[in-house]
Amino acid sequence: xxGVTQTPKFRVLKTGQSMTLLCAQDMNHEYMYWYRQDPGxxxxxxxxxxxxxxxxxxxxxxxxxxxxxKKQNFLLGLESAAPSQTSVYFCAxxxxxxxxxxxxxxxxxxxxxxx
Amino acid sequence: xxxxxxSPQSMFIQEGxxxxxNCTSSSIFNTWLWYKQDPGEGPVLLIALYKAGExxxxxxxxxxxxxxxxxxxLNISASIPSDVxxxxxxxxxxxGSQGNLIFGKGTKLxxxx
Numbered sequence: 001x002x003g004v005t006q007t008p009k010f011r012v013l014k015t016g017q018s019m020t021l022l023c024a025q026d027m028n029h030e031y032m033y034w035y036r037q038d039p040g041x042x043x044x045x046x047x048x049x050x051x052x053x054x055x056x057x058x059x060x061x062x063x064x065x066x067x068x069x070k071k072q073n074f075l076l077g078l079e080s081a082a083p084s085q086t087s088v089y090f091c092a093x094x095x096x097x098x099x100x101x102x103x104x105x106x107x108x109x110x111x112x113x114x115x
Numbered sequence: 116x117x118x119x120x121x122s123p124q125s126m127f128i129q130e131g132x133x134x135x136x137n138c139t140s141s142s143i144f145n146t147w148l149w150y151k152q153d154p155g156e157g158p159v160l161l162i163a164l165y166k167a168g169e170x171x172x173x174x175x176x177x178x179x180x181x182x183x184x185x186x187x188x189l190n191i192s193a194s195i196p197s198d199v200x201x202x203x204x205x206x207x208x209x210x211g212s213q214g215n216l217i218f219g220k221g222t223k224l225x226x227x228x
Contacts (some may be wrong), residue, residue: 048215
């Protein structure tokens, strides 16, 4: 199993450009998450999904949109990138029940720079 | 929003030394987790705690869930170079539909061989 994979690993955008980050998981997890990590900060939740076709806002959703058309994929979109969105983005997934651990499995991250 | 106060922010230690870090909050949680992030990687779960007062070990790592349910600590004994990384305390209230995690700001650990 590959676990959680993210595409691309690195990207540089100009202000105003758009892009989509792709997250894929092969663990049949129901729940998926997008976080951003800034220097000296922990991870902050952008959006999450509790199942195919459903999404919800997290702590810092402004400027981002998401879609969960397939259970295994969770897409994060930036319609008009801003320098404040320069960050490392992490995707995670977990099972909703069955395991008491609620462990979230994280991808390797996407490093995005907006000039 | 809910915040976790994690300390220290960074530590520089000699190989073989013991390490201690902690996390406090003004809110009560029913789950405390400790994650480690290696450079260039995503966080990985080290230890999960679900009961107030619970003390759990994972190899050289020991973590405790505070009695007040507002704090937790992580100890690493006899540190080795591969312990280098950022350690995050993470809390949540298990049973919520989202299982959303709240991260501390992390403790960056450097180990001198």
